[in-house]
Amino acid sequence: MSELSEDTKQKIRDHFKDYPTKQAVTLPALHMIQDQKRCVSNDAIKEVAELLELSASQVHDTLSFYGYFRTEENPIGQKRIWVCRSLPCMLRGGEELLAELCERWNLLPGGTTPDGKVTLELAECLGACDGAPCILVDDELSLNMTVDKVESDVAEMFR
């Protein structure tokens, strides 16, 4: 049983034309898989390696370097919320925002709510310092956040 659908595999292959090497399709492939499955399983890594003519360990090496990807032991929830804690956000309450969310949701950074809905992450500078403190929901930035605003936004997401 293949971990990746033929459709996904084809979409990965479709990227080959854009790069002189197949290895360059590693990040696009991993993004595609994590978007679909909320993690990149070992089987998926092996199949990507097969497609890209690499060893599984090379794909995993790359995957593990970036803070973004999750393995099958630790998938993300339906929504992933990153709270920025770098200097500009820290100066305007980013650390407190993160700490308060951890407390309210009873999570440590990296953790997922028991219902599997939300994963809370800490982030280094998200590039929205004009609206500090800021958060990133999946890949959309939200600026000038408060704990209450995060909570109401989350409630909205799952309405």
Add this chain to the structure above:
Amino acid sequence: MENGTFEPVLLKRIHQKDSDKLATYKADGGYQALKKALAMKPEEVIDVVKASGLRGRGGAGFPTGLKWTFLPKNVEGPIYMCINGDESEPGTFNNRILIEEDPHQVLEGIVIGSYATKATRVYFYLRYEYGRCYRTLKKAVDEMYANNLLGKNILGSGYDLDIVLHRGACAYICGEETGLIESLEGKRAWPRIKPPFPAIEGAFRRPTVVNNVETMACVTHILQHGPEWFQSMGIAKDANNPRDAGSYGPKLYCVSGHVNKPGLYELPLGVTARELIDVHAGGVWKGRKAKAVVPGGISMGFMSGDELDTKLDFSGPGTVGCLGLGTAAVIVLDDETSMIDALYNCCRFFAHESCGQCTPCREGTAWSTKILERIRAGHGKLSDLDTLQEISATIGTIPGTTICGLADGAAWPIKTALKKFRPEFEEYIKSGKRSESKVLAGAH
């Protein structure tokens, strides 16, 4: 955006309706610069950019036109242009706003730059967190293909170019040009040893130019208005210093931290920190004073509140012990801020983002963070400050102990904080004070 008397160039269309659309851009004279460029020889385009004195906006300030001339002549096979959209330096968000609001002026510059360097493919490396940028860019690129601004025989010139959007995956080091290239190639983003430089052997071992997003937006305007126009702004080169390349043109200043109006301000290079903060960004919040100011992203270190008359051009921050202008991301710390907490935050950032390749950076960033953690917990020793000092003096490309500049960036906040605020650190340690700021233990 408040810009005083200066008429914004790069931010002209920001926050206007449909500012990201090709039609809006074209109606405002968009892609005229490209037409001009395509009517010239590629070498002539490089000459124009050289004549403008444009220096890269990504942090290092290297002259853009000169960089392009490093490509080998008459090379067989492809040349690549990489656009560095991995903007991750704390405090920096100018490229995000440029791309989200006005992608075409960036893309036009990219096509011009690619034509000038004879690149046939562009890899636009965009940090993953910029999802909106990605979607905006994708639409803009699609529009360009549909309007013969990309693809085969652009505007009938015989020049072919493709743009590939490539998303990162949350790693600061991908902003280092060879880290970016390694990441693009599907590997861990461990910066390469140089030489060879990317111009000779870059992406996929081919000649490659790597340029910042704002730099390419400037290229558009330089072609449009000419190098003299560009040189009419900013700070002229120091006639007494043959190595000074000057600081010309408009610059996007990101202002964040303890100011009343954080935001992006476009001004001619060389505005003072004081003017930027007080006149443009509405002053320090809560009626307080600035205790310290980061001039260009935390890598550049701290200016003290006494150094605010420093000009924020390429050479100004260096005169007060900072590493440079960096990304021109100004972060203001008010007089209630603990420099211990601020420095800890910087150290933790670099420990988190060190790629782990070079021993001094990998270990030095983690160690300095641990020391500051201990100081914050009330267990500091005065000798810790000497150790921190020594760490900061021994990591980076300036002493020559690392491959890339990340460690220089990690060293400068330590150096400048200890130099300018040492009494505060000593007092903190002597009193056995503990930090009140909330930080999640072990969360890095």
Add this chain to the structure above:
Amino acid sequence: MPTVIVNDIEVEAGPKENLIQAARRAGVEVPHYCWHEELSVVASCRMCLVECGERKEDGSVVMGPKLVPACQTPVRDNVVVKTDTEKVRSAQGMTLEYLLLNHPLDCSICDQAGECYLQDYTYKFGKAHSRLDEPKVQRLDKYHIGDQIALFTDRCVMCTRCVRFTREISGTAELQVVSRGSVEEIDVFADQPCNNKLAGNVVDLCPVGALCSKDFLYKKRVWWLKSQESVCAGCSTGCSIEADQNENKVYRLRPRANPLAQGHFMCDEGRFGFKYIHDDSRIKRPIVKDAVRVSLDAAKSPSNGNGKLASDLSYADPWIETLALTRRAIAKAIGKNASGFTALLSPMMTVEEAYLLANYLKSLNKSVRLAMGPVPEVGVDDVYPKDPKGKAVDAKDAKFIIRAEKAPNRRGVEMVLKHFEGKVISFNEVVNSRSQIEAIYIVGGYPPGWVTDKMMQLTESIGLVIVQDILTSGLTERADIVLAGGSFLEKDGCFINYKSLVQAVKPAIRSPGDARQDGRVLMELCERKGLYNARVLRQEIAAKIPSLAALAIGDLGENGISLATKSAPSMAMT
């Protein structure tokens, strides 16, 4: 050749060398971890930082402002290198302090202690104490890295030599770096351990005690080991090795860098395949069966007739009598029918051994037939690097080849055979001519399992079977006379590998019991004067056998000498 000035010492460097290599020529050690001459340059450990400058035409020296990694800096003419300045010393001290921050000080239980570059460099370039005030980071040991490899994770200095080896040399790419920054570690992927046939090399490459050989782990402190330079007998590549022994037991083999032979590495078959030399089935003394004694009218042996000693108290040097009886048995058989006497030489023999035996038998009677014994061959040549699908690169791009021919000296023995017999008679030809053989002298020396049914059938009906071997087998049971020989790690002589490289084989240990290296046995068998001396013998061989004239040099040096002409495969070929 560029002139390089290292700490004021002027040397000529090779054109493609880096500053570490140039400094070596000046007798200056530049410490380094990540750099290895067979691997790509990453310049990441930052241990090899030096000051670098240029000597101008007027003799003045201009030094660069920064430290540079010596590994990454190629030599140029008039480059000035300084390795002993305050700046360099300080950087070396800091790098070592950084590396030791989280390194456990568990040298007392670390296998690497005594041959550890962290120890050595700390002693030479480091600081006496660490300023770290926080607890060290502890990490889990990883015994899952490979069947033969354990990773003591917190000892690792992240030089990535091991990762680069599996990507660039074996091509199997099992090893990876996981995570980034100060939390990164070496690991394998999930269920794919590092078990390729070259895997053991990563243990040698590891400059610290992180990657350890499970086979050697906790067996011996390395300072008790004595190393002998020799040659692996596992295949016709003939890797140069160090055999490390203590109290007559070989604990491990390690590759010894030899650009003329294999390069820097060796395969695991060779590395771990020597264990049979310490097997209980080693033949520990020569045996003459009672039936032979009877036929030679000799006195009964002090044994019970099956080669087993009646009593250990009856000890006496058994060789004097054995060899006398052997000579008589051979003489008798040749007297009866010289062309019915066949000797099977083994590709495990040294050139000197083959020469002694061939020369002896032919001097007794020219009609004695000399032939080649079995030449073990397994599969095809195993070429590295592999691609991710396991396909090997073209042999011309090979970085390592494990050869199908599992014997070290077929070439050398064949050259001897050609000289004395005029041609090489194969084992199969011997088998096919079985009916004409009345007496046979079989030399073994192979690893276990070489005695096939074919071999047993061959000897079934032969009147006199003399076997010179190291391990008991059906053949030694069958033999009338068994001469207890020496394994390759007990021999003194030379092997000629697949590309005609003659390398010296030197004894790391003595043979067990009364067994003796074959050269000595043969010396005494043919009653030559003097003690066995491979060097002297080589000069004799050179004088007699024109194709081996190059052996006149006697001393073959560390790397050996090539018999091949200039058009032979390039020396860089491994």
